[in-house]
Amino acid sequence: MAVAIDKRPLWVILLSKSYRPLFFVLITLAFLGILSLPTPAGLSQEGHRAIAVFFVCVTLWVTTLIPLSITSLLAIILIPFLGIMDSKKAYALFGNEAVFFILGAFILAASLMKSGLSTRFALAVLSRFGKTPKTLLTAVYLFPAFLSFWMSEHAVAALMFPIVVEITKVLELRPLRSDYGKALFVAMAWGCIVGGVATFLGGARNPLAVGMLLETTGQSIGFFEWMLAVVPAVIIMLVFGYLMLIWFFKIDLKNVSQVEEALVHRKIEMGKVTWEERLIGLVMLLTILTWMFFGKKLGLANIALASVVVLFVLDLIKWKDVEEYVNWGIILMYGGAITLGYALDKSGAAAWTANMTIMKWASSPILVIALFSLFSIILTEFMSNAAVIAILMPVALSIAQQLGIDPKVMTFVIAVPSGLVFMLPMGTPACAIAYSSGFLKIKDMLVPGLIMGITAWLVLILVGLFYWPMLGLKI
Amino acid sequence: MKNPGFLKLELSSKGIRLSKELTEGKDLRAAFLARAGIGGGIDIILPDDVWVNAPVRETFTKESPYLLLKDNGNFYIEKGGERVEVGVIPPPAFYEKKTSEGTPFAQVGTVHGGYLTISPIASCDFFPSYENCKFCSANSVMGPVGKKALSVREVVEIVNEAFEEGIAEFVQISLGYLDGEGHGIASLEPYITAIKKNFDTLLAVEAHPPDKDAWIDRTYAMGVDSIAYHLDIYNPERFANICPGKTRHIGRDRYLDALQYAASIFPSGTVTSNLIVGLEPLESTTEGIDHLTKMEVVPLLPIFKPLDGSEYRGHKIPDTEDIAPLFAHLYNAVKVNKINMNWSKHVSIFITPIEGRYFTGDQAKLEVTLYNLYKSKIGGLATREIAKLRRKLKVREVEGSFDASEL
Numbered sequence: 001m002a003v004a005i006d007k008r009p010l011w012v013i014l015l016s017k018s019y020r021p022l023f024f025v026l027i028t029l030a031f032l033g034i035l036s037l038p039t040p041a042g043l044s045q046e047g048h049r050a051i052a053v054f055f056v057c058v059t060l061w062v063t064t065l066i067p068l069s070i071t072s073l074l075a076i077i078l079i080p081f082l083g084i085m086d087s088k089k090a091y092a093l094f095g096n097e098a099v100f101f102i103l104g105a106f107i108l109a110a111s112l113m114k115s116g117l118s119t120r121f122a123l124a125v126l127s128r129f130g131k132t133p134k135t136l137l138t139a140v141y142l143f144p145a146f147l148s149f150w151m152s153e154h155a156v157a158a159l160m161f162p163i164v165v166e167i168t169k170v171l172e173l174r175p176l177r178s179d180y181g182k183a184l185f186v187a188m189a190w191g192c193i194v195g196g197v198a199t200f201l202g203g204a205r206n207p208l209a210v211g212m213l214l215e216t217t218g219q220s221i222g223f224f225e226w227m228l229a230v231v232p233a234v235i236i237m238l239v240f241g242y243l244m245l246i247w248f249f250k251i252d253l254k255n256v257s258q259v260e261e262a263l264v265h266r267k268i269e270m271g272k273v274t275w276e277e278r279l280i281g282l283v284m285l286l287t288i289l290t291w292m293f294f295g296k297k298l299g300l301a302n303i304a305l306a307s308v309v310v311l312f313v314l315d316l317i318k319w320k321d322v323e324e325y326v327n328w329g330i331i332l333m334y335g336g337a338i339t340l341g342y343a344l345d346k347s348g349a350a351a352w353t354a355n356m357t358i359m360k361w362a363s364s365p366i367l368v369i370a371l372f373s374l375f376s377i378i379l380t381e382f383m384s385n386a387a388v389i390a391i392l393m394p395v396a397l398s399i400a401q402q403l404g405i406d407p408k409v410m411t412f413v414i415a416v417p418s419g420l421v422f423m424l425p426m427g428t429p430a431c432a433i434a435y436s437s438g439f440l441k442i443k444d445m446l447v448p449g450l451i452m453g454i455t456a457w458l459v460l461i462l463v464g465l466f467y468w469p470m471l472g473l474k475i
Numbered sequence: 476m477k478n479p480g481f482l483k484l485e486l487s488s489k490g491i492r493l494s495k496e497l498t499e500g501k502d503l504r505a506a507f508l509a510r511a512g513i514g515g516g517i518d519i520i521l522p523d524d525v526w527v528n529a530p531v532r533e534t535f536t537k538e539s540p541y542l543l544l545k546d547n548g549n550f551y552i553e554k555g556g557e558r559v560e561v562g563v564i565p566p567p568a569f570y571e572k573k574t575s576e577g578t579p580f581a582q583v584g585t586v587h588g589g590y591l592t593i594s595p596i597a598s599c600d601f602f603p604s605y606e607n608c609k610f611c612s613a614n615s616v617m618g619p620v621g622k623k624a625l626s627v628r629e630v631v632e633i634v635n636e637a638f639e640e641g642i643a644e645f646v647q648i649s650l651g652y653l654d655g656e657g658h659g660i661a662s663l664e665p666y667i668t669a670i671k672k673n674f675d676t677l678l679a680v681e682a683h684p685p686d687k688d689a690w691i692d693r694t695y696a697m698g699v700d701s702i703a704y705h706l707d708i709y710n711p712e713r714f715a716n717i718c719p720g721k722t723r724h725i726g727r728d729r730y731l732d733a734l735q736y737a738a739s740i741f742p743s744g745t746v747t748s749n750l751i752v753g754l755e756p757l758e759s760t761t762e763g764i765d766h767l768t769k770m771e772v773v774p775l776l777p778i779f780k781p782l783d784g785s786e787y788r789g790h791k792i793p794d795t796e797d798i799a800p801l802f803a804h805l806y807n808a809v810k811v812n813k814i815n816m817n818w819s820k821h822v823s824i825f826i827t828p829i830e831g832r833y834f835t836g837d838q839a840k841l842e843v844t845l846y847n848l849y850k851s852k853i854g855g856l857a858t859r860e861i862a863k864l865r866r867k868l869k870v871r872e873v874e875g876s877f878d879a880s881e882l
């Protein structure tokens with residue numbers, strides 16, 4: 001178990017610890033206070049109660065006083081308890097297709113990780129392309145980006161991390177001092193982050209957003225459709241990110257020939273490609289192709305789960321491995337978020353909140369899009385990206401319906417930026433992993449991350465304004 | 476002889492001769508069973524409750540002008556006909572016992588001041604490649620003969636013996652350089668965990684800076700209350716020359732970086748680093764004191780001793796008169812930088828920063844009152860409890876929050 005030391009002065013820590021019980025009392029009081037207020041005109045009683053639940057969940061998701069997944073469970077309990085929706089419906093939403101798609105994707109990624117296929121792939125690419133400092137940096141940046149198209153960016157960062165650490169060791173780069181060392185870890189993190197927004201597989205938040213879209217509006221976004229809309233933005237961000245890397249971090253060494261030797265050595269240690277790996281690779285490839293071309297017809301979750309069954313039939317993965325690699329907390333969190341989003345929409349609470357807040361002063365679609373993507377990209381630096389989606393989506397979808405914006409556009413403008421954490425370690429594991437290398441201080445990533453964040457936001461707006469309409473998405 | 480600080484300085488650098496009665500009698504016999512080297516001498520209590528560990532076995536002690544003698548049941552230090560009455564801490568009785576695995580306790584741990592020092596892993600990887608520090612005699616004295624590492628059980632046994640006998644209050648674990656993860660700190664973890672689990676004590680570790688700061692976090696989290704990364708020599712050229720292993724495998728900059736980082740993790744006054752007096756010009760030791768204290772690191776100033784078994788045996792011991800101002804400077808620098816000087820209690824192997832006051836003429840009434848408070852039983856209890864509470868508040872398990880961030 002890794003540890004971190006809280007560097008705040010003791011009195012601040014003490015105060016923050018004593019907050020906890022006080023905070024729960026305050027949340028409960030505020031919750032009861034909201035419930036006891038007279039229901040405003042234009043809002044149903046269910047809507048009123050849904051807003052009270054939403055308030056509690058947002059507060060707990062933002063503060064993470066209890067795990068995000070447990071907050072979701074609380075939502076599931078409170079919704080039927082307060083008569084917003086009956087229990088049967090609330091629990092049924094928990095079994096949403098998006099949740100099962102995420103489960104399937106996790107199990108597929110687990111098989112890749114466990115077999116070592118993904119690591120082998122990484123070693124092959126890095127040793128092939130990493131001949132000079134620049135090409136090595138490019139490979140460390142682009143390869144995780146590409147891999148994050150197909151598996152969780154978190155898993156990619158976790159598998160890349162030991163390889164990049166080994167590279168820094170072989171090159172004798174000094175933590176906190178070597179610019180090239182810093183560049184490698186930032187490249188790894190940014191690669192994972194930017195690549196992770198390209199498909200449904202890079203971050204489970206994307207299917208979560210689509211799941212909320214489906215439950216609220218009945219519309220969905222296909223695997224290929226998502227890629228078609230997002231990949232051009234990803235490519236522009238990747239190019240810009242690379243320019244930022246070489247601008248901010250000097251390439252302060254001339255030769256990286258030792259790296260190839262070390263990576264080849266690791267490849268030899270892994271031995272020959274096994275049949276197991278080949279089969280897993282094949283299943284993965286077929287799954288991706290089916291998602292792309294038959295996703296709409298067959299259902300993404302169905303395809304994912306069918307592939308999982310195939311993995312078990314061929315004995316390529318054991319249940320023990322699934323338990324080890326699958327983050328069950330995510331499944332619970334997503335189920336709860338979808339249920340709450342649905343409750344907010346159906347009770348009219350989302351529309352009422354939208355009317356009372358953003359709609360009061362932002363009536364143009366472009367402004368709404370710019371605002372929501374900005375909220376998303378800022379919030380995600382400080383909190384979990386799934387929580388950002390759970391908080392913003394219900395209100396955003398309601399506004400989209402009122403302003404006639406295609407709700408799919410709103411899904412993109414919230415889900416894509418929610419994955420783009422370029423500065424701080426709290427927002428995404430890829431950043432946290434890069435920081436854990438010991439090469440980076442927060443200030444190293446602050447300015448480049450800020451510029452990268454602003455650029456990504458602008459890129460997304462421009463792509464939204466000029467490219468998405470070509471795909472038939474109405475703004 | 477009148478100034479206990481000065482006398483401590485003299486005795487720790489020149490050692491002391493024993494009168495015939497003491498050499499042949501039973502009083503101090505057990506002391507000769509302990510490992511030679513740093514802390515392997517006799518603990519003497521000078522006036523003003525100043526403790527000193529005076530070397531008695533090394534060759535250079537034969538030249539010492541000081542003589543320890545017993546007269547009418549009282550101990551005295553004599554020099555040129557002048558006498559001062561002192562107390563002598565009898566060597567621990569457990570020195571004569573063995574662990575359950577048959578290792579003589581005296582080879583496993585040394586008691587000096589209130590500290591029990593243990594070297595559970597008896598090696599330093601600099602020796603086989605001839606990269607050892609030139610002043611060091613560890614190779615010839617370190618650890619139990621014929622054993623690479625002690626078992627956790629043996630370590631717990633020795634701490635238990637020392638505490639039962641009431642001869643030590645704190646534990647210090649000392650580690651040579653080890654290749655591999657954390658440069659040895661990882662291998663110490665089971666010992667540290669076991670000691671903390673079984674005894675209510677403060678624990679100090681002398682080790683080498685790990686490659687990554689995360690290991691420093693981990694060191695604190697595992698229960699270490701005070702950490703020392705000994706730079707030993709401040710002057711870069713001297714450092715490279717005298718400590719080739721440290722230079723090659725760790726680097727002087729890493730020592731300084733790690734110390735600075737550790738000072739942001741550990742409580743004030745508990746991060747220390749030796750600067751050996753007498754192996755570099757006094758100006759560079761002074762510079763070292765200033766540099767370290769600015770980073771809130773406490774410099775400790777052991778005086779160079781030409782230890783038997785070290786490459787520098789036979790080298791000249793620095794003159795006490797020359798080096799005395801350094802200790803005054805140490806006291807002032809620690810005070811100006813507001814570093815807590817109260818952690819050390821009955822330290823006998825080096826002059827503590829607060830003892831530096833003896834060289835300044837400053838009575839330091841407030842500091843001494845506070846120090847005495849810390850030294851009292853109730854002060855000791857409070858210190859231990861505060862240390863525990865601090866750790867509980869400061870240490871976070873990142874896997875938990877990491878999972879959360881994935882969500």
Ligand code: SF4
Binds near residue numbers: 601650652
């Ligand atoms: S690091 Fe230097 S001082 Fe420490 S044991 Fe090794 S050689 Fe001796």
